[in-house]
Amino acid sequence: MSTLLEVSGVSVSFDGFKAINNLSFQIGSAEMRAIIGPNGAGKTTFMDIITGKTKPDEGRVIWGEKSVSLLKMSEARIARAGVGRKFQRPTVFEDQSVFDNLLLALRKDRNPFAVLLYKRNAPDTEKVHDLAAQIGLSDQLERKSGELSHGQKQWLEIGMLLAQEPRLLLVDEPAAGMTPEEREHTTAILVEAARTRAVVVVEHDMEFVRRLNCRVTVLHEGAVLAEGSLDHVTSNKHVIDVYLGR
Amino acid sequence: MRHFLSLLCAATLLALTLPAQAGPTQDLLQEHAALINKASRKTIQPAIDALAASGLPSAQTVLQKWQNKDMWLRKEDGLFFWAEEITGKTFRLYDFDTAAPVGDFDKAALKQLKPNSGVRAMIGAALVQFQLSDPDPARRLAALTAIQRDAEPSHLAPLRASIAGESDPAIKARKQQLLTLLTIRFATDTPTRVAAIQSIATDISLDTRAALNSLLTSKxxxxxxxxxxxxxxxxxxxxxxxxxxxxxxxxxxxxxxxxxxxxxxxxxxxxxxxxxxxxxxxxxxxxxxxxxxxxxxxxxxxxxxxxxxxxxxxxxxxxxxxAEPSKEVTDAARDALKSIETRVALNQALDLALDGISLASIFFLAAIGLAITFGVMGVINMAHGEFIMMGAYTGYVVQQFVPNYTVSILIALPLAFLVTFAAGVAMERLVIRHLYNRPLETLLATFGISIALQQIAKNIFGTQARPLTAPAWLDGAWILNDVVSISYIRIAIFALALIFLCVFLFIMKRTRLGLETRAVTQNPRMAASMGINPDRVNMLTFGLGSGIAGIAGVAIGLFAKVTSELGSDYIVQSFMTVVVGGVGNIWGTLAGAAMIGFLQKGIEWMNPSNTLAAQTYMIIFIIIFIQFRPRGIIALKGRAAGD
Amino acid sequence: MTRSLFARNPSVLVFLACLGLFTLGVTALSEALGTGMISTSFVKTLGKTLSLSLIALAMDLVWGYTGILSLGHFAFFGLGGYMIGMWLMYERTRDIVVTSMANADIPPTPQEITDAIGNQIFGVVGGSDFPLIWAFSHSLALQLILVVAVPGLLALVFGWLAFRSRVTGVYLSILTQAMTLALALYLFQNDSGLRGNNGLSGLQNLPGLDDVPQSVVSLWFFWASALALGLGYLFAAWVVSGKFGSVLRGIRDDEARVRFLGYSVEGYKLFIFTVTAVISGIAGALYYPQAGIINPAEIAPIASIYLAVWVAIGGRGRLYGAVIGAAFVSLVSTWFTGGQVPSIPLGFYTIDWVDWWQVVLGLSFVLVTLFAPKGIGGLFDYFTGRKPPNRHGKDLGPGSGSLKEQEAEA
Structure with a gap:
């Protein structure tokens, strides 16, 4: 299994506070990984660094077979390179229909002129319908996405992520605020996605993580505390200390 | 015998024409009577010189009376007296030597001496030596000023002579300076002049530079x-x-x-x-x-x-x-001027820095209220400029009722605060409260208020500028030397800006309101759950910001013209100050004001003819500056910045 | 493409039809070709209104759809006006100079003609030499290119600087305002080469067409304005109806999300900023020949804010809203400030509308922002039964985009 993303020795501090401290992390090209950690462990900042939102003070972020550095690229270019990100709160374009949301996310030329001259065609429409079926929103396509329920918005956002056809999916707390059935559906979508691409899930909920059935990385104070299967890390003494307090 | 006879005759004649008690002054005047009677600029000089050089105690009186057209000729014997009008027709004559009244005479028996202006100027020049040693220091100073304005070679000697006896050190210094300048201009031998030039090569006063420049007049x-x-x-x-x-x-x-x-x-x-x-x-x-x-x-x-x-x-x-024939002199003058110019440049830099500080204080004053509403609350208040205007007009109205300028300013400052505080609170209650989280809408709504307020002010006060007069003790300027000076109003505004900074820091760091404001700024929901009423805090904060704008308006009105457009003249600069400085930080506002103030003065200095161009370049600079520090000079970093 | 455009947006057809009917109607009632019920000056007012509607359309694209509250588009409008004004003024002065010199016994040299024109144009600011920026003023074609090139280039450079450094929201608004102010202050100088605060004048006369009466010329400009507005509307509708419009609205509502979808937000903003600047330039080039005079005061920041006012009152985020807002507010303003509205005597004070109209406008603007954020255009929703998305007061999403009124109150 080849390495898709390699983060090594990354540190970043905000006004003297070290949010990420010499963190190293690797993930393969078709792998599911869960990241857990207490509040303030640096999970979101970690994702910010990968997606280019935050520039680290030091360290390297190497991407893909050609081993390009992500640090010099803009957010949009990183996204085009194949990193998709889902935010903690569902962020879909509420003013636009589900169809438009998905069409917007579809992997296409992102150049303004190409977009201006874009004409909707049958294969693209079909792709959108497929995606809608995958996330269970087939009958909601013409509705404004603002009218969807919270869970539907989460799925729509995951659908938009999938439409981007990313090679690495970063998902921030996908199950927050979902009913048990919705969670199950979300798990299914993510596990399915991880067959063909790398998926990193940041989650608090141990139950959800257990269901994902994957390697787990534990972050604490901006650094990796432990890594391995869920059972392995939960039996780790440091992890227990961190979670339960000393 | 014949000798004796002729002498006797002469004596008799003299006795007939002159009264027995004629003193030395009268003798001298009689000696030059013909010249004095028909005084003309071309011929009078010997008479004046004779008087001035006579050493008579009354010489100064004679010259003064003559200059003031108070010297009269008694027609019957041709004697000179000074006269005092008793009635329209009658004049009392006084003797020059004794200063005693001689008697009252009808005007018809007298002839007034009316020297023309040219002659009077010559008499004035001769008077200089007396004035330079006058017991009254004010007269001595006036004489120095007169010499400076219209120097002549003849002044050189009396001036030099008067220095030794000068008791007042300030006047003595001035005399010496003037002596040097006169030496440079009028001394006859070149080495003396060159030495004098070299002795002032460190003096940056305007007189010195003018003297040196006039030496270098060329065509x-x-x-x-x-x-x-x-x-x-x-x-x-x-x-x-x-x-x-x-x-x-x-x-x-x-x-x-x-x-x-x-x-x-x-x-x-x-x-x-x-x-x-x-x-x-x-x-x-x-x-x-x-x-x-x-x-x-x-x-x-x-x-x-x-x-x-x-x-x-x-x-x-x-x-x-x-024009100056001596090469040594012009070379020395050029060298001296060069060394003076370096000093002048240094002093100009100091003056520029003072100007910059003063402009920065104005921007700071105008922007601090905005920094509160925009920086702390995230609310754009386009009507901020109109609050400044309201403050200025409040000052104007107070002055209509309270004529004493000092008292009226002291009343106007708190009153302006109250008026704009009330206006700010009303605006917050009625409009802004409904628009939180919608910054662009707030911008537009407050802009609507701004144009309405501006037009209302125009309808009430008219379009012409209204005066807001500063108290007399703020008139004038603190003058360090001929290059560096700053007006008292600007110093007062600087002081006011400092006070505001301290008050703001005190409110934010030491009071309950400040604590609550900071809490609401950082997390309104959390603050609300801790028992803080965010509505009340926002209202008070907004009122505070507006009130400060009102006080700033009074201050700005003191030196700018109070019109309905007063506010809009400052609003863009105020926004720039806040944005350049960094939002949400009073020190940032201070830094922004300092930067914009100094920058504007600096650009104006490079291109002094054109303040419009200076503003253009400054704005362009700011646009470019934002490229490098998008969040301002003092920026919040990381996730706290909320992007 | 166009067919599907009309199919998806029936309002475009309705709008174009209305515009066509309006143009025909005005033509039929004009002094030049019709019954004369509409005076020439009112034809000019209507033509100017159409030009203002065109720039309002541009403003709607950039603000209503993309969420960039630009307070600088009148700068582009003014630049367009200046560019066409330079040609109009040069050619007209040249005609006058040549005519007057033709009576001389010796025919003038080209240099003498140029000098005389320079004297005529720049005498008022104490100059006579042509500044470099007038280099193309003799050529209509080149100046017409400049009408779009100068505003476009300025927008491109400014936009590149501003968007590159991620200046957004109110910061960007203030920055654009600063840009306008800088330009206005620059033009106010006598040595700016554009006659300082005198501006360019006599633009209502078309060079070489002295025989054509103003009633006809004004109608030509009216037609040109209507045509430009129609084409501009079509273009704007085409831009916003497709995927591009989808991206624009996405940027307005959640810029970061669009960025993480892989779109270079800066590129899109720059594109729309520049394109709307070009449209504004064209609108200005149509407006000022009808106004007859242009001076730097036209570019003052307040003008651009009024532009935002029009769009807001008309209803942003929909193209016809912008047009209606601009037309409505500017016509009503003309009416009130023209002194035609009777004053209201209150006994102790007489409300003179020339003085109080601004107050009413300002306050009504506050009311629209507070109570009718959709503006006049919102009335159409009311009649057609379109409803805002009902989001049940749930999460806002991270940004505070411009269509979030409903939740923001929660």
Whole structure:
């Protein structure tokens, strides 16, 4: 299994506070990984660094077979390179229909002129319908996405992520605020996605993580505390200390 | 015996014409009576000199009375007295030597001496030596000023003589300075002048620079004689000598014949039209310069198109020639001026820094309220400028009721705060509260309020500027030297800005309101759950920001004209100050105000003729500055910045 | 493409039809070609209103759809006006100069003509030499290119600087305002080369067409304005109806999300900023020949804010809203400030509308922002029964986009 993303020795501090401290992390090209950690462990900042939102003070972020550095690229270019990100709160374009949301996310030329001259065609429409079926929103396509329920918005956002056809999916707390059935559906979508691409899930909920059935990385104070299967890390003494307090 | 007789006769004659008690002054005056009676600028000098040099105690009185047209001639005996009007017709005469009244006389028996202005000026010059030693320091100072304004070589000696006896050190210093300047101008031997010039090479006062510059007065001369004190050679076409001017010099010197200008040639052509042709060329073809040149050359064979002024003046000797004949003196003056200019530049930098500080204080004052509403609350208040205007108009209205300027300002400051505080609270309650989280809408709604307020002010107070007069003790300026000075109003505004900074820091860091404001800024929901009422806090914060704008308005109104557009003149700069400084941080506002103030002054200094251009360049600079520090000078970093 | 455009947006057809009817109607009632019920000056007012509607359309694209509250588009409008004004003024002065010189006994040289024109134009600011920026003023074609090139280039450079450094929201608004102010202050100088605060004048006369009466010329400009507005509307509708419009609205509502979808937000903003600047320039080039005079005061920041006011009152985020807002507010303003509205005597004070109209406008603007954020255009929703998305007061999403009124109150 080849390495898709390699983060090594990354540190970043905000006004003297070290949010990420010499963190190293690797993930393969078709792998599911869960990241857990207490509040303030640096999970979101970690994702910010990968997606280019935050520039680290030091360290390297190497991407893909050609081993390009992500640090010099803009957010949009990183996204085009194949990193998709889902935010903690569902962020879909509420003013636009589900169809438009998905069409917007579809992997296409992102150049303004190409977009201006874009004409909707049958294969693209079909792709959108497929995606809608995958996330269970087939009958909601013409509705404004603002009218969807919270869970539907989460799925729509995951659908938009999938439409981007990313090679690495970063998902921030996908199950927050979902009913048990919705969670199950979300798990299914993510596990399915991880067959063909790398998926990193940041989650608090141990139950959800257990269901994902994957390697787990534990972050604490901006650094990796432990890594391995869920059972392995939960039996780790440091992890227990961190979670339960000393 | 014959000798005796003639002497006796003379004595008798004298006794007849002069009263027995005639004193030395009267004698002297009689000696020059003819000159004095028909005083003219050309002839009077010996009489004045004689009086001035007589050493008589009454000489000063005579000159003063004469100058003031108070000297009268008694027709019956031709004696001079000074007179005092008793009634319209009667004058009481006083003797110059004794200062005792001589008697009352009818006007018809007297003749007033009315020296013309030229003569009076000469008398004034002679009076100088007396005034320079006058017991009254004010008179001595006035004399010095008079000399300075209109210096003459004759002043040199009395001035030098008066220094030793001078008791007042300040006046003595001035006398010495003036003596040096007069020495430079009027001393007869070159080494003395050069020494005097070198002695003032560190003095940056305007008088010194003017004196040195006048030594270096020069004009450009064509082919000057060898004896002239020449400076650099000038090539026509350089700045300072245009080709035309150079040519005119040569024409005046008689070495070049005037060349016809194109307009003159055209006039000649049009006078010589014959049968639709000029010089053999049809009129219709004369619409190009070469064709016209050919036609003119045909009419005037002496002329050719190659004879231009530029070719005539090329390589001709044009030199700068100094009015001052001595080369040593001009060289010394140039060196001294150079060393003075370095000092002046340093002082100018200091002055510029003071100007910058003062402008920065104004921007800080105008922006601090905005920094509160925009920076702390995230609310754009486009009506902020109109709150400044309201403050200024409050000051104006108070002055209509309270005539004492000091008292009225003291009333206006808190009143302006109250008025704009109320306006701010009302605006927050009625409009802004409904628009939180919608910054662009807030911007537009407050803009609507801004144009309404502006027009209301225009309807009430009219379009003309209203005066807001500063108390007398704020008039004038603190003058360090001729280069560095700053007006008291600006110092007061600087002090006010400092006070505001301290008050703001105190409120934010030390009071309950500040604590609650910071809490609401950082997390309104959390603050609300801790029992803080965010509505109340927002209202008070907004009122505070608006109130400060009102006080700033009074301050700005003191030096700017109070019109309904007062606010809009400052609003963009205020926003710039906040944005450049960094939002949400009072020190950022301070830094922003300092940067914009100094920058604007700096640009104005580089291009002093044009404040409009200075503002243009400043805004462009700010736009570029934002490139490098998008969040301002003092920026919040990381996730706290909320992007 | 166009067919599907009309199919998806029936309002475009309705709008174009209305515009066409309006143009025909005005033509039929004009002094030049019709009954004369509409005076020439009112035809000019209507033509100017159409030009203002065109720039309002541009403003709607950039603000209503993309969420960039630009307070600088009148700068582009003014630049367009200046560019066409330079040609109009140069050619007209040239005509006058040539005519007056034709009576001289010796025909003038080209240099003499140029000097005389320079004297005529720049005498008022104490100059006579042509500044470099007038280099193309003799050529209509080149100046017409400049009408779009100068505003476009300025927008491109400014936009590149501003968007590159991620200046957004109110910061960007203030920055654009600063840009306008800088330009206005620059033009106010006498040595700016554009006659300082005198501006360019006599633009209502078309060079070489002195025989054509103003009633006809004004109608030509009216037609041109209507045509430009129609084409501009079509273009704007085409831009916003497709995927591009989808991206624009996405940027307005959640810029970061669009960025993480892989779109270079800066590129899109720059594109729309520049394109709307070009449209504004064209609108200005149509407006000022009808106004007859342009001076730097036209570019003052307040003008651009009024532009935002029009769009807001008309209803942003929909193209016809912008047009209606601009037309409505500017016509009503003309009406009120023209002194035609009777004053209201209150006994102790008489409300003179020339003085109080601004107050009413300002306050009504506050009311619209507070109570009718959709503006006049919102009325159409009311009649057609379109409803805002009902989001049940749930999460806002991270940004505070411009269509979030409903939740923001929660």
């Amino acid at each position: 450009i001369v064509f082919n000057p004689p060898d004896s002239a004190n020449t400076g650099a050679r000038i090539t026509p076409g350089d700045p300072g000598l245009s080709v035309e001017a150079a040519f005119d010099l040569m024409v005046a010197a008689g070495v070049a014949a005037p060349l016809p200008t194109p307009d003159q040639r055209r006039a000649v052509l049009s006078e010589n039209i014959a049968g639709g042709k000029v010089g053999g060329i049809p009129l219709a073809r004369l619409n190009s310069q070469p064709a016209r040149d050919r036609a003119y050359a045909a009419l005037n064979p002496d002329w050719s198109p190659n004879m231009t002024k530029a070719t005539v003046v090329a390589d001709q000797p044009f030199f700068q020639v100094f």
